Amino acid sequence: MSTENIFELMALVKSAKGDPSAVVDVVWEAGYRQPPRTEQEAAQITIDTFFYCESFDMPTDFWPKSYDSVLQNELMKAVLTEDEDDSWCKADPAKVAKSILAAGFSKEAI
Template sequence: MTESNLFELVQLIKSAAGDPSAMTDAIWEAGYRQPERTAEEAAQITIDTFLCCNSFDMPTEFWPRNYDSVLQNELMKAVGGEDGELLGADLKTIASNVINAGFSKEATNG
């Protein structure tokens, strides 16, 4: 983890004013992603996400609509913690958790 990555993430998280959904959106829009997964891993993470949605009786309109939204769910878990334990945590802790979950800034084409 580099200090510049941590600093950038802290700034993105700070700009979301404590809203976990806005934090996730800001980090995603800035280009942070986990490494590519194999087809088997992608299928498993998608199945796990749908099982979680189902087990919490989430209305289907809130379920992921595509693979990117499944991946964004992974980012949301990194922002808030698996069980929400990071909600309200300090910015550096959240940023560190995002990096420790394997998210890094992707190079942009162009």
Template sequence: MTESNLFELVKLIKSAAGDPSAMTDAIWEAGYRQPERTAAEAAQITIDTFLYCNFYCLPTGFWPRNYDSVLQNELMKAVGGEDGELLDADAPTIARSIISAGFSKEAANG
């Protein structure tokens, strides 16, 4: 990832004013995605996400409704850290976490 993309991520993160959900939404809307997964990997990440929701007794209204929601959950983990360790981190640290998790900006269609 180039420095300009890192800078863009930092700007998106800062624009969310510390709200991890807003960071995730802004980064997702800007087109950041992980590489496509195989069918088996997609099934496993979906199962893992549902087990996580069940383990933490999340109301079903907060569970992912489609595969994009599952993928957004992966982005949320990169934003906040697996165990929430990045919730108080600075924007460059969060941006590096996102890049380390394999997210990059997709080329625009057309």
């Protein structure tokens, strides 16, 4: 984990002012991605995402509309980490940045 990446991510998370969706948007726009997946892995992650949406009775309007949306869902999972006291995403910039990097996200050339 490079200190340059952690500080950049912390600044991005802080700029989103505690809104997990905004964190995903700014981190995605900054070019952070997980390594490419095989076709089988891509299919499985898409199936898992749709199963998740279905199992929680999410209206289809909120389901991913593209593979990029599925990948952004993976980023949301990294953003919505649970803290030690089981609270939901306090958006501590350092913890969220570390979680994003631990989930395999890194900055790609865009």
